[in-house]
Ligand code: HEM
């Protein structure tokens with residue numbers, strides 16, 4: 001079960017990063033064009049991968065030896081251990097929240113330009129947070 005979720009979380013990370021980069025580039029390129037239902041679907045792909053990855057990460061947190069079971073004062077002093085028990089989960093939660101806010105704002109806003117801007121700003125912020133908290137030592 002642990003190995004399965006570890007691979008799922010590791011593999012979904014590629015799809016999520018690709019989905020968010022694609023949505024971001026699409027919004028930047030289309031900025032001055034009308035916002036269509038296709039534009040919304042492109043943003044939806046990034047959102048769905050973000051939500052699935054979050055749920056996978058949450059499960060992994062409770063079954064991985066690097067997750068909740070490793071939580072201790074000693075582990076807090078160690079850089080890599082602290083990344084997995086605290087920094088990675090918390091910052092990824094904020095990153096996924098940014099992407100969700102960007103998508104919901106996009107749905108609510110009325111002007112096409114503002115819709116694209118919502119994706120550019122919030123997906124961009126989410127991407128930066130995700131890139132900063134990926135454990136590059138062990139991934140890809
Ligand atoms: C949503 C964006 C997220 C991304 C892009 C992401 C990405 C990654 C990547 C690339 C790894 C390394 C996987 C490997 O090759 O072993 C990893 C590991 C891990 N992630 Fe995430 N993660 C995300 C969210 C979360 C969340 C929300 C949690 C917990 C609540 C979490 C918990 C963990 C844990 C515990 C590990 C260590 C797994 C192990 O090796 O035992 N992740 N994450």
Ligand code: HEM
Nearest residue numbers: 044047048049051052053054055058100101103104105107
């Ligand atoms: C802890 C688990 C989850 C939480 C807290 C969560 C939260 C949310 C929130 C707050 C929204 C609203 C965005 C809006 O205003 O439109 C949303 C939308 C959405 N979520 Fe999640 N989600 C979770 C898991 C998932 C999973 C596992 C999936 C996919 C299998 C998913 C798919 C979607 C989709 C497709 C939408 C957009 C619906 C639309 O088009 O408006 N979510 N989610």
